Amino acid sequence: MSSVNDTKFNSVVFLLTGIPGQEDIHFWISIPFCLMYVISIVGNSIILFIIKTDPTLHEPMYIFLSMLAVTDLGLSISTIPTTLGIFLFNSREISLDACFLFFIHSLSYIESSVLLLMAIDRFVAISNPLRYASILTPPRIARMGLFFVLRSVALNIPLPFLLKRFRYCRANVLSHSYCLHQEVMKMACSDITVNSIYGLSIKVLMVGLDSLLIFLSYVMILKTVLSVASRAESLRALNTCVSHLCAVLLFYTPEIGLSVIHRFGNSSSHFLQILLGYVYLLVPPLMNPIVYSVKSKHLRARIIRMFIKSRVNLSPDSNAARGLVG
Structure with a gap:
């Protein structure tokens, strides 16, 4: 622990944090964490498998949903080693180079972009349903997806280089089980003005701009829906947006809250x-496949059919019947 308290040495590692004060029960806390990770990975993998194997789901809405599922899988897989390492093995150390990779930032910005694309998808589907398929063609969707992935990666590439300029001589204990740029830069004993301005700029450019465009998309959706004479048709159109609205709230609420607390919060907000x-970290990848499976009638039907088929194939009676036929 002397390395943690020494303020005059150049830190070799950072120490990740589980839940302070609960170290004695970290193993038991790991059980629900493992369960959430398993549900997230299995749920998103099932959605990807069904969309890939069912030609009737090769529509823009489900293509965007598969993008969201891939991003959620990336978020879950990239944080499993450090999070479960802390709770199961008390493995808290992470090297500077590993901490500076910031996969979580790139993946989070990609998820923000995918949610924007899904908002555009809902706007086109409601405002111009007859040209929906001709506007959102697979090549156009691929180009939009590639642009947003490259944007997220390109804007995050400078972060490790900006941080490597510093000498880390302060307490090197992080607040989470993963590394965040806005927290790591505060560990430096140098002027972090450039990092702070750049980090805040890309946060505003990515999350701020995406959330603003999503808001404007829904303003236009409401305007279109309210112009429809039939109330039943209006409700039906808005019902197609419920899943996306849930995904937006699940992602942006903790994303913005965490960023604000790290930049402007005080020590009293540590537990928060x-x-x-x-x-x-856990809720969006966990809840997105559940929300979309519940709200999407076509997707829900395919999932139920897949599980029924699996049960029939695994049942002893069906295996016996196959043996008699053979």
Whole structure:
């Protein structure tokens, strides 16, 4: 622990944090964490498998949903080693180079972009349904997806280089089980003005701009829906947006809250930082496949059919019948 308290040495590693004060029960806390990770990975994998194998789901809405599922899988897989390492093996150390990779930032910005694309998809589907398929063609969707992925990666590339300029001589204990740029830069004993301005700029450019465009998309959707004479048709159109609205709230609420607390919060908000950190990490990948499976009638039907088919194939009676036929 002397390395943690020494303020005059150049830190070799950072120490990740589980839930402070609960170290004795970290193993038991790991059980629900493992369960959430398993549900997230299995749920998103099932959605990807069904969309890929069912030609009737090769529509723009489901293509965007598959993009969201891939991003959620990336978020879950990239944080499993550090999070479960802390709770199961008390493995808290992470090297500077590993901490500076910031996969979580790139993936989060990609998810923000995918949610914007899904908002555009809902706007086109409601405002111009007859040209929906001709506007959102697969090549156009691929180009939009590639642009947003490259945008997210390109804007995050400078972060490790900006941080490597510093000498880290302060307490090197992080607040979460993963590394965040806005927290790591505060560990430096140098002027972090450039990092702070750049980090805040890309946050505003990515999350701020995406959320603003999503808001404007829904303003236009409401304007279109309210112009429809039939109330039943209006409700039916708005019902197609419920899943996306849930995904937006699940992602942006902890994302914005965590960023604000880290930049402008004080020591009294430490527990809130930890809580929002785990919500930000675990809840969107966990809930997105559940929400879309519940709200999408076609997707729900395919999932139910897949499980029924699996049960029939695994049942002893069906295996016996196959043996008799053979």
